[in-house]
Amino acid sequence: MRSATGESPRQERSLEKQVNTTTVLDRLFYWLTVAFAIAVVAILLWIGFQIGSTALPAIRTYGIQFLTTTTWDPVRNIYGALPQIYGTLVTSAIALIIAVPVGVGVAVFLSENFLPNQIRTPIALAIELIAAIPSVVIGLWGIYILIPFLLPFYRFLYENFSWIPLFSTPPRGNSLLTLGIVLAVMILPTIIAISRGSLVALPRDLRQGAMAMGATRWETIIRVLIPAAFSGIVGSIMLALGRAMGETMAAAMLVGNSNQITPSLIAPGATIASLIASQFGEAGRSQVAALLYSGLILLILTFIVNVLAEIIIQKFQNVE
Amino acid sequence: MAGAQDQMDASGRLDLTRSARSPFRNVFGIIMTVLTAGFTILTIVPLVAIVYDVARQGLSRLSLDSFTQLPPPPGLEEGGFGNAIVGSLIVLGIAAAISVPIGVLASVYLSEFGRGTKIAYGVKFATNVLAGVPAILCGLFAYSLVVVFTGGFSAFAGGVALSVVMLPIVVRATEEGLLLVPQEVRQAAIGLGATRFQTVMRVVIPAALPSIATAVTLAVARAGGEAAPLLFTALNNNFWSTDLWQPIATLPVLIYFYAIIPFKAQQEIAWAAALVLLAIILIVSISSRLLTRQKIY
Numbered sequence: 001m002r003s004a005t006g007e008s009p010r011q012e013r014s015l016e017k018q019v020n021t022t023t024v025l026d027r028l029f030y031w032l033t034v035a036f037a038i039a040v041v042a043i044l045l046w047i048g049f050q051i052g053s054t055a056l057p058a059i060r061t062y063g064i065q066f067l068t069t070t071t072w073d074p075v076r077n078i079y080g081a082l083p084q085i086y087g088t089l090v091t092s093a094i095a096l097i098i099a100v101p102v103g104v105g106v107a108v109f110l111s112e113n114f115l116p117n118q119i120r121t122p123i124a125l126a127i128e129l130i131a132a133i134p135s136v137v138i139g140l141w142g143i144y145i146l147i148p149f150l151l152p153f154y155r156f157l158y159e160n161f162s163w164i165p166l167f168s169t170p171p172r173g174n175s176l177l178t179l180g181i182v183l184a185v186m187i188l189p190t191i192i193a194i195s196r197g198s199l200v201a202l203p204r205d206l207r208q209g210a211m212a213m214g215a216t217r218w219e220t221i222i223r224v225l226i227p228a229a230f231s232g233i234v235g236s237i238m239l240a241l242g243r244a245m246g247e248t249m250a251a252a253m254l255v256g257n258s259n260q261i262t263p264s265l266i267a268p269g270a271t272i273a274s275l276i277a278s279q280f281g282e283a284g285r286s287q288v289a290a291l292l293y294s295g296l297i298l299l300i301l302t303f304i305v306n307v308l309a310e311i312i313i314q315k316f317q318n319v320e
Numbered sequence: 321m322a323g324a325q326d327q328m329d330a331s332g333r334l335d336l337t338r339s340a341r342s343p344f345r346n347v348f349g350i351i352m353t354v355l356t357a358g359f360t361i362l363t364i365v366p367l368v369a370i371v372y373d374v375a376r377q378g379l380s381r382l383s384l385d386s387f388t389q390l391p392p393p394p395g396l397e398e399g400g401f402g403n404a405i406v407g408s409l410i411v412l413g414i415a416a417a418i419s420v421p422i423g424v425l426a427s428v429y430l431s432e433f434g435r436g437t438k439i440a441y442g443v444k445f446a447t448n449v450l451a452g453v454p455a456i457l458c459g460l461f462a463y464s465l466v467v468v469f470t471g472g473f474s475a476f477a478g479g480v481a482l483s484v485v486m487l488p489i490v491v492r493a494t495e496e497g498l499l500l501v502p503q504e505v506r507q508a509a510i511g512l513g514a515t516r517f518q519t520v521m522r523v524v525i526p527a528a529l530p531s532i533a534t535a536v537t538l539a540v541a542r543a544g545g546e547a548a549p550l551l552f553t554a555l556n557n558n559f560w561s562t563d564l565w566q567p568i569a570t571l572p573v574l575i576y577f578y579a580i581i582p583f584k585a586q587q588e589i590a591w592a593a594a595l596v597l598l599a600i601i602l603i604v605s606i607s608s609r610l611l612t613r614q615k616i617y
Contacts, residue, residue, distance in 0.1 A: 026515040033429035036422050037439065040491060041446040043484065047453060047461045054464040102359045109356035123360065125609060130367045132605040134545025136572045137374060137594045140579045144587075145373045185366045192363070218349040239452065246454025248548035249576060273456050273548070280552045295460045299453070306452035310445055 048299060055296045058289035066293055072259050072275075074283070079290035081297065083261045087176060087269040088298070091255065092244040094180025094265070095187055100237055102184075103191030107233075108221055110192070111199035124196070131189035139253030142182050147173035147254070150181070154266045169264040174256035177265040182250050187240035194239065194313070198232025199225060231312050238309035242302045248273040272298040371598070378595025381588040386596070391558060391574065397585045401593045403560045407475070407568040411554055412540050414479025414564070415486055420536055423490030430491070431498035432506075432520055451488035458484040459549035467553060475561075475568040478554025482543040489539035497531025498524060534608045541604040545597060547572030571597045 058066070062079055069080025106127070110120055154171030161167045206228055210220040226233070256268020257278045272294050280291055385400045392399035426443065434440035462481035467473055501524050509519040525532070547570075555567040556577060571593050578590035 022515055022517075026517040029517040029520070030433060033425045033433060034439070036425035037429040037434065037443045039422055040426050040443055040450065040487065043487065044446045044450045044453070047457065047484070050461050050464050051457065054460075054468070102362065105356040105359040106363050109353075109360050114353065114357065123364065125606070126364055126367055128609070129602060129605055130363075132541070132545075132601055133367070133370060134547070134572055134597055134601060136545070136547040136575045136579075137598050138370065140575055140590055140594050141370050141373055143579055144377075145369070188363055216345050216349050218352045219345070221352075242452045242454075246452075246456065248454065248456040249572075253576070253579060273454060276456055276460070277548060277551055292460060292464065295457055299457050302452060302454055302457075303449065306449045309452070310448050314445075 051292055051296050051299055055289055055292035058293040062290065062293065070261060074287045077286050081272065081294045083259050084270045084272045084275045084294060085297065086261050087255065088245050088271040090176050091179045091183055091271055092241055094177060095183035095244045096237065096241060098181065098184035099188050099191055099240060103188050104195055104233060107192050107195035107199055111196050127189050127192050130185065135186065135247060135249040138182060138186065139250045142178065142250065142254045146182065147178060150178060158266060165263040166265050169262060169267040171266045172256060172268050174254055174268050175266045176255065176269045179251055179255040182254055183244045183247055186247060186250065187244050190240040190243055191236045194236030195229070195233045198229040202228050231315055235309045235313035238305050238312065242305040242309065245305070246273055246298060246302050248277050252277040374591065374594050374598050377591040381592040382595060386592050390560065391589060392585055394583050394586070399589065401571065401574055401589060403557065404569040404571045404574040404593065406562065407557065408544060408570045410475055410562060410568060411478040411482060411550065411570055412544055414476060415482035415543055416536065416540055418479065418483035419486040419490055419539070423487050424494050424532060427491045427495035427498060428520055430495045432516070432524065447488045447491045455485050455546050456548040459551060459553055462549065462553045470565070473553060473555040473567040474565045475554055476564045478550045478568065478570065481549035481553045482546060485546055485549060486539040486543045489542055490535055493535030493538060494532050497528040497535060500531060501527045530611065534611055537604055538608050541601045545572055545601055547576045
């Protein structure tokens with residue numbers, strides 16, 4: 001920066017010096033923020049790299065068979081994670097089957113003017129608070145309150161419907177179904193918050209247009225509003241799925257940690273996350289590698305689901 | 321939708337006294353309204369049930385000793401979880417010390433310098449994906465990074481694991497806070513000759529400070545309830561410890577271990593600890609949400 005005015009040379013130099021330090025500081029600060037912003041991306045990649053490289057010995061030893069075999073034997077060092085992958089998918093599916101209709105229904109109910117605002121806001125806050133409850137507290141509650149409450153229903157299902165494979169084993173409190181129900185409660189806030197947001201953000205013209213055509217309120221909702229907000233709703237479901245698959249403490253405390261594949265939902269099972277949480281403490285060297293391998297599988301599953309969710313939601317925001 | 325045909329009377333004139341809506345369409349609407357209202361009540365029930373049961377079970381055991389005593393060995397009755405409270409604070413302090421500077425500076429870039437750039441888009445995308453990474457994998461990351469490297473479980477490793485959990489929350493919430501500062505304030509600062517550094521440090525951040533503080537508190541509350549990342553990083557400790565390089569007890573891990581062992585006294589301590597943890601987290605969550613409603617300028 002050159003001063004064009006006719007000030008004395010001495011003053012000009014000191015001003016230039018001052019400007020220089022300020023500019024340098026400004027540049028430094030700018031690059032510092034850039035570096036830390038990129039650090040966030042780097043940390044994400046680093047997690048994948050770190051878990052992948054620590055799991056490498058197990059990947060070399062067990063290869064693709066790890067995904068298709070069912071033995072988990074630390075004594076003989078034979079590891080296969082199929083029951084855990086199966087349990088992860090089944091419990092997430094149960095959670096989605098319960099939470100999607102309920103969650104979308106609640107999102108619709110809270111985005112319409114059925115209730116005055118003074119009641120709607122506290123309800124929305126209460127639903128957000130469910131997401132804030134630590135999962136270990138939900139697990140504790142599940143063990144001592146929810147399971148004793150659910151067991152009579154499981155017994156009823158077993159006694160009357162045991163011809164259906166889903167209820168074909170003697171009922172156990174710690175089971176895939178229990179975890180699925182608890183996961184549904186835990187992912188509901190995600191589905192409701194994002195679906196409601198995308199419903200509220202729709203242009204008013206859509207509603208007015210449908211009403212002008214003679215549609216009732218619910219015809220408007222089902223034929224116009226939900227299709228228009230569909231990508232936001234699907235995105236919220238994908239995010240919820242990612243959360244359900246990765247949930248650890250509730251899974252470790254409620255699923256029963258049993259290494260088996262059974263069609264029965266009232267039998268104990270395991271998920272990838274519950275396997276890691278329950279086995280890591282006593283694991284020797286090669287078992288740790290196997291556990292990290294299963295962690296890598298979980299990372300890849302949740303990564304795919306989350307990236308898809310983000311792409312869907314971003315697309316929705318651009319349209320809007 | 322009913323056609324106009326059935327509303328014509330014999331002479332071909334439109335009968336406006338009859339509703340165009342068939343009874344089915346009205347009934348369908350009523351059923352859907354009742355159904356979704358029922359779903360809404362159903363969604364609130366677990367929250368009420370959990371808060372009620374934790375309060376009922378926890379209050380019966382909670383006393384001053386809970387905050388000052390060590391947990392009892394199996395078989396004994398008297399004790400508390402004072403060491404786990406101290407441990408949680410230490411681990412959360414480490415996590416905040418790592419994640420807050422990174423998170424705040426990253427969000428300064430997102431809201432002040434990089435708005436609309438490809439880098440900012442990528443960083444936001446990565447932040448959202450990072451928020452979706454299961455907490456237990458943050459634990460595995462810290463395990464293979466810190467525990468393997470330093471050769472043992474430690475409070476520091478737990479702090480690293482929780483910092484990864486906190487980072488995306490800090491970035492997103494801080495960015496939201498910074499975006500709430502009106503553009504005119506920045507323009508005024510630049511107009512007075514301030515550099516970007518001066519604008520951010522002396523104008524934007526002070527204005528957004530309440531929301532940044534809320535963001536950090538929310539992130540700490542969220543991380544404070546996480547047990548999964550600590551299971552094989554900070555592990556647990558039955559005694560008082562403030563050593564960063566030794567295993568340390570934390571509230572969530574203590575609740576987990578005491579929930580799954582068959583001793584009545586320990587289970588009661590787990591309930592009392594759950595009450596303390598839940599109360600802190602709910603109070604922080606509610607108050608921070610009420611605070612963010614207020615305008616900053």
